[in-house]
Amino acid sequence: MTTHARPAEALRIERLHKSFGSLQVLRGIDMAMDEHEVVCLIGASGSGKSTLLRCINLIEPIDSGRIVVAGEEITAEGVDVDRIRRRIGIVYQAFNLFPHMSVLANITLAPRKVLRTPRRDAEEQATELLDRFGLLNKRDDYPDRLSGGQQQRVAIVRALAMQPDILLLDEVTSALDPELIAEVLNVIRELANHGMTMVIATHEMGFARDIARRVAFLDAGRILEEGPPEQIFREPREPRTRQFLQRIIEAGRL
Amino acid sequence: MLDAGASGAGAIPPLAPRRSRLGIGGTGTKAILIAALSTVVFFGGLTLIVINAPGWAQVQRSFFNGEVFVESIPRIVRGFGTNVRLFLIAEVLILAWGLVLAVLRSTPGPVFFPVRVLATFYVDLFRALPGLLVIYVLGFGVPALQIEGVPNDRFFWAVVALTLLYSAYVSEVYRAGIESIHPSQMAAARSLGLTQLQSMRHVVVPQAIRRVIPPLLNDFIGLQKDTVLVSFIGVVEVFRAAQIESSARFNFTPFLVVALIFLVVTLPLARLTDMLVAREQRRRAAGFR
Secondary structure (H helix, E strand, C coil), X not given: CCCCCCCCEEEEEEEEEEEECCEEEEEEEEEEEECCCEEEEECXXXXXXXXXXXXXXXXXXXXXXXXXXCCEECCCCCCCHHHHXXXXXXXXXXXXCCCCCCHHHHHHHHHHHCCCCCHHHHHHHHHHHHHHCCCHHHCCCXXXXXXXXXXXXXXXXXXXXXXXXXXXXXXXXXXXXXXXXXXXXXXXXXXXXXXXXXXXXXCCHHHHHHHCXXXXXXXXXXXXXXXXXXXXXXXXXXXXXXXXXXXXXXXXXX | CHHHCCCCHHHCCCCCCCCCCCCCCCCCHHHHHHHHHHHHHHHHHHHHHHHHCCCHHHHHHHHCCHHHHHHHHHXXXXXXXXXXXXXXXXXXXXXXXXXXXHHHHCCCCHHHHHHHHHHHHHXXXXXXXXXXXXXXXXXXXXXXXXXXCXXXXXXXXXXXXXXXXXXXXXXXXXHHHHHHCCHHHHHHHHHCCCCHHHHHHHHHHHHHHHHHHHHHHHHHHHHHHHXXXXXXXXXXXXXXXXXXXXXXXCCCHHHHHHHHHHHHHHHHHHHHHHHHHHHHHHHHHCCCC
C-alpha cells in the first residue's frame, strides 16, 4: 500500500441521456468524482443542471446511459430505487419541508421509517445536527414559522440525517433573499470541510470558486468544459463558457 | 370614464370588508336599528298573513299539533337511535374504505393499472346508482338468496349499502385532496428513501385530509339524512317510527318532530364546516401551504 492511495470513486456517469418528450435535456453526460470531492455544476437556466441531479437521485428515470454510485450501477435493471435513494441525499431549491410536521419530525421521519432507527435515537441524532447548524431553538417549530434560510438549513439537516454517501444540492440558495444566502452557504462550506461528497448546482459563482474542487459548465445538456475553478473562471477554453461568465460578471454576480 | 386608465396602480379600490354569512349589510347604530325594524316588520307581517290565511286551522291541526308532538317524541327518539348507530358505524367504514379507494386510484405505475381501473369503475358505479336501489337490492335481494353464512340482518345490509354508496363520493373528496398536494412533497419524501406507500401515509395523506375536512363533513351530513332510506327495507328507524305514529293518529305532526331532530343534529355540523372553511381560508391567506 502506498501513502498516496487513490480515493474511492463516489460517482460515475456515462453517456447519460434524458428527454422530456421531444425536448432533449441531457445529451450525453460523462462525469466522475471521488469521495470527499465537491463538484459544482454551473450553466444557464435550462442547461440541465437540475435534471442531472434528479437523475442521479433516480427521481427522474433516465433514457439511456449509466450511473454508478460507489461501484454499484444504480441504473441497472431491477435495482431497488428506495435503497439507492437512502444513500443519496438531495436538497431542493424550494426546501420542500413537510408543512404539517415540526422541524424535529421532518428530520426524524426518514430515519425512523426507512432505517428503522428507534425514535429516541433518531431524535437525539436530529438534535445534535440541529445544534451543529445553529437551529436547536427551532426544533419544535413548524416550517411556516421559519425564515427561508432556516427552512433551507433544516432541509439540509433532514437530508444529512439519513447519513448519505453523496449529497446533491439543487440551487439551494436561489429561492432565498440575498441576506439569507450566507447562512446556507456557510452550512455547505462546513460540510465540505468535513469531507462530505457533494454535487452542487449553483448560480453563486463566487461560492463555486471557493468551495469546488472541480467546476463543470453545462450547456444545452452537455458538460462543455470542466476543470479546477481557477482554470474555469480565469481562463475558460470554450467560447460558450466565456460568454456565460461574461454575462454573470455583467450582472454583478462574480 | 376617461381617467380610469390614468389613475394607475395607486387607485386599486380597497378590499370589501369581510362579512359574515348573515351580514346586516352595513355598519353603525343606524344600520343595526334599520335592520332590526325591517326584520320585525317583515317576519311579523309574514306570520300575520300565514295565520289569517284560509285553511290555516287545518294545517295547524294536521302538522303542528302540540299533543301529538309531545306524545310521539319517545318512539321517534328511540327510532332515531337506530339512525345514529347506523350513520356512526357507516361513517367510520366510509372514511376508511373511501381512503383506501382514493389511494388505490392515485397509485402510479403501469403495474397498478388494473387496480386503478377497478377502483375507478367502483366509484363510477356507486355514484351512478340511486341509493334507494342499492339499499333495496341488498336489504331484500341478498337475504332472499338464503346462502349459508350470509347474514340476513337488515341493519347489517343497511350499513353495507350506505358504506358502498358513500365511500364512492368520499373517495373522490379524498382524491381531490391528494391531488391538491404539490408533487414536490411526494418527491421530497421519495428522495429521502420513503416508499410510495410510506410517502402517502406520512406526507401526502395527512396534508390532504386536513384540506378536505369541510367537504367530508358535508358528505357526513348527507349520510345522516340518507339513513332514513333504510326504512324501505324494514329497519325501524326515525322515519318508520314517525310513519307508525302518524298513521295511528291520522296526523302529520310526527314528521315535524323528525324534521326538527335532523335540524338540531345537522345544524352544528353545518356551522362547524363553515368555521373550518373560514379557518382554512385564513391560513392560506397567511401563506400556510
